[in-house]
Amino acid sequence: MSLTNYLVLAAILFTIGAVGVLVRRNAIVVFMCIELMLNSVNLTLVTFARASGTIDGQIIALFVMVVAAAEVVIGLAIIMSIYRTRRSASVDDANLLKY
Amino acid sequence: MIEAPDLSLAALAPLLFVFGAACVGVLVEAFAPRESRHPVQVAVALVGTLGGLVTSLLLAGEGLVTAGGALAVDGPAVFLQATIAGLGALSLLLFAERSLDPARSAFVAAAAVPAGSPRDRELMTAPRVQTEVYPLTTFAIGGMMLFVAANDLLIMFVALEVLSLPLYLISGLARRRRLLSQEAAVKYFLLGSFASAFFLYGLALVYGATGSIRLSAIRESAAGAGGGVLLVLGLALLVVGLMFKASVAPFHAWTPDVYQGAPTPVTAFMAACTKVAAFGAILRLLYVAFGTSEWTWRPLVYGIAIVSMVVGAVLGLTQTDLKRMLAYSSIAHAGFLLTGVIGYGSGADGTGSGLGPTMFYLLAYGLTTIGAFAVLTLVRDGDGEATHLSKWAGLGRRSPLTAAVMALFLLALAGIPLTSGFTGKFAVFRAAIDDGAWPLVVVALLASAVAAFFYLRVIVLMYFSEPAVDGPTVGVPGLPTTIVLAVTVTATVVLGVVPGAVLDLAEQAARFVG
Numbered sequence: 101m102s103l104t105n106y107l108v109l110a111a112i113l114f115t116i117g118a119v120g121v122l123v124r125r126n127a128i129v130v131f132m133c134i135e136l137m138l139n140s141v142n143l144t145l146v147t148f149a150r151a152s153g154t155i156d157g158q159i160i161a162l163f164v165m166v167v168a169a170a171e172v173v174i175g176l177a178i179i180m181s182i183y184r185t186r187r188s189a190s191v192d193d194a195n196l197l198k199y
Numbered sequence: 200m201i202e203a204p205d206l207s208l209a210a211l212a213p214l215l216f217v218f219g220a221a222c223v224g225v226l227v228e229a230f231a232p233r234e235s236r237h238p239v240q241v242a243v244a245l246v247g248t249l250g251g252l253v254t255s256l257l258l259a260g261e262g263l264v265t266a267g268g269a270l271a272v273d274g275p276a277v278f279l280q281a282t283i284a285g286l287g288a289l290s291l292l293l294f295a296e297r298s299l300d301p302a303r304s305a306f307v308a309a310a311a312v313p314a315g316s317p318r319d320r321e322l323m324t325a326p327r328v329q330t331e332v333y334p335l336t337t338f339a340i341g342g343m344m345l346f347v348a349a350n351d352l353l354i355m356f357v358a359l360e361v362l363s364l365p366l367y368l369i370s371g372l373a374r375r376r377r378l379l380s381q382e383a384a385v386k387y388f389l390l391g392s393f394a395s396a397f398f399l400y401g402l403a404l405v406y407g408a409t410g411s412i413r414l415s416a417i418r419e420s421a422a423g424a425g426g427g428v429l430l431v432l433g434l435a436l437l438v439v440g441l442m443f444k445a446s447v448a449p450f451h452a453w454t455p456d457v458y459q460g461a462p463t464p465v466t467a468f469m470a471a472c473t474k475v476a477a478f479g480a481i482l483r484l485l486y487v488a489f490g491t492s493e494w495t496w497r498p499l500v501y502g503i504a505i506v507s508m509v510v511g512a513v514l515g516l517t518q519t520d521l522k523r524m525l526a527y528s529s530i531a532h533a534g535f536l537l538t539g540v541i542g543y544g545s546g547a548d549g550t551g552s553g554l555g556p557t558m559f560y561l562l563a564y565g566l567t568t569i570g571a572f573a574v575l576t577l578v579r580d581g582d583g584e585a586t587h588l589s590k591w592a593g594l595g596r597r598s599p600l601t602a603a604v605m606a607l608f609l610l611a612l613a614g615i616p617l618t619s620g621f622t623g624k625f626a627v628f629r630a631a632i633d634d635g636a637w638p639l640v641v642v643a644l645l646a647s648a649v650a651a652f653f654y655l656r657v658i659v660l661m662y663f664s665e666p667a668v669d670g671p672t673v674g675v676p677g678l679p680t681t682i683v684l685a686v687t688v689t690a691t692v693v694l695g696v697v698p699g700a701v702l703d704l705a706e707q708a709a710r711f712v713g
Contacts, residue, residue, distance in 0.1 A: 134389070137393075138396055138399065141400050141403050145403045147407075148406055156412065157403075163356070163357060170360065171392055174367055175367075175392065181313075181371065182382065182385050184313040185315060185378060185381065191389070197379060197383060
């Protein structure tokens with residue numbers, strides 16, 4: 101199976117994630133879409149590593165996983181704090197700051 | 200058997216100092232008794248950042264690649280590291296101010312308590328203070344200093360996250376108007392991680408196109424094969440991710456909201472240090488990795504610069520909140536900075552280019568903007584800082600000194616001669632003209648004129664309006680804020696009247712080693 105297929109799959113996943121961030125309203129779901137984007141990048145990296153025969157791409161993918169885990173901790177803490185106050189995680193309800 | 204990479208500890212000293220202080224700060228948070236925590240944390244953070252400042256100044260003239268090629272300690276890196284450490288120390292002083300707020304701190308006493316609950320109201324006026332902000336900020340400063348020295352895309356990404364994650368948290372820690380602050384944190388976090396996902400995809404595509412993430416290797420590969428679609432796409436995505444951090448329009452959507460919602464000292468920190476760090480990375484990426492394929496990024500940056508200047512200047516006109524107004528001002532200034540980036544010189548390592556002027560502009564803008572936000576923390580009413588424009592009417596009569604200082608900063612932001620803002624603008628515009636980008640400079644001058652209107656409007660309001668009856672009070676700043684104001688006022692005037700020495704310094708530092 102050609103490696104290009106993996107790249108196309110990763111691009112599709114990345115696009116799904118990006119569109120999800122823009123159209124979904126729940127902060128948790130938006131956050132999951134961002135994680136989807138990061139993981140599609142991992143797939144791209146590993147594919148390129150395979151194609152070029154170097155292991156740099158695999159190492160970068162490990163770094164991305166660690167960073168993504170740190171991001172989850174921070175993100176959930178922030179979303180939790182706003183949820184406990186407002187009883188809602190919808191990004192549409194967060195509308196005090198505008199114009 | 201894995202060979203250890205060569206590490207030049209001397210060249211890494213600024214980073215080690217700041218990250219060391221951040222780690223010590225975490226330990227202090229865990230083990231020091233609550234009463235002594237605040238002074239200890241402030242001292243640790245200040246020692247770390249000032250140590251970083253001094254050690255980076257000692258490195259001046261250095262030009263080497265270390266840590267297995269992952270870090271470049273060269274002129275621009277050292278200059279910007281010193282700038283970030285210095286501006287970071289000033290911001291930390293603003294964080295440490297305890298005499299302005301009746302509750303003795305701008306930060307929430309317990310971030311985990313839901314806003315508006317009985318316990319929260321109880322803590323609102325309690326003298327308890329939060330001290331996690333100091334190690335978090337020190338980590339962010341360390342990330343920024345790593346960001347400007349990153350010589351490969353992976354280090355750049357890790358540094359981007361190390362600087363961003365603490366910023367997401369501290370922008371949600373305001374003591375007053377907690378809902379606004381939390382909302383700012385959520386928006387900043389979601390949009391920030393969205394942007395870093397783009398940066399990361401760009402990284403992956405560039406890796407695929409060139410087989411390497413080392414900036415110098417990308418340069419060789421791009422010059423040899425021309426790169427193709429993957430490389431251009433990767434470059435575009437990398438630029439999007441970095442421009443977001445630098446709050447350049449059209450990637451600015453978060454800036455006004457976060458600047459307004461975050462505690463004012465944090466806004467000062469973000470406005471000054473994040474901008475320096477992001478532009479440092481933009482300059483390095485564009486000049487070192489894509490220096491040979493300048494045809495690819497020049498039209499892109501050209502367009503973004505125009506959009507940013509116009510959006511910042513025009514939307515700034517309609518603002519009624521000073522923090523939001525300064526946010527749009529920062530978007531316009533990002534556009535002016537990009538005109539300096541366009542001024543790409545003849546030398547392959549960035550000599551004779553807009554690099555020196557852009558670094559000078561970053562230093563001047565950072566100092567002025569920290570000063571402006573420091574003044575904002577002084578003018579208060581019952582509900583914390585009074586940032587609405589109408590509250591500032593007649594401030595010149597109520598508190599002449601505060602109004603005069605604010606007027607100086609606003610004139611500097613507008614770019615009036617004899618202030619640092621004028622020198623910076625003059626330098627970057629000249630670099631752009633030398634490179635033949637005069638249409639861009641014409642747009643920049645028009646945008647400056649429009650932007651000058653909203654700065655001058657505040658000055659007119661302060662001096663030529665009747666003070667409101669229920670107007671705000673002007674707090675007497677404690678020692679930390681006084682130091683910040685003295686330093687920033689002096690720097691704004693000195694860099695405007697006798698900028699020669701610092702301009703030369705920036706010019707000499709403008710050599711990338713790659």
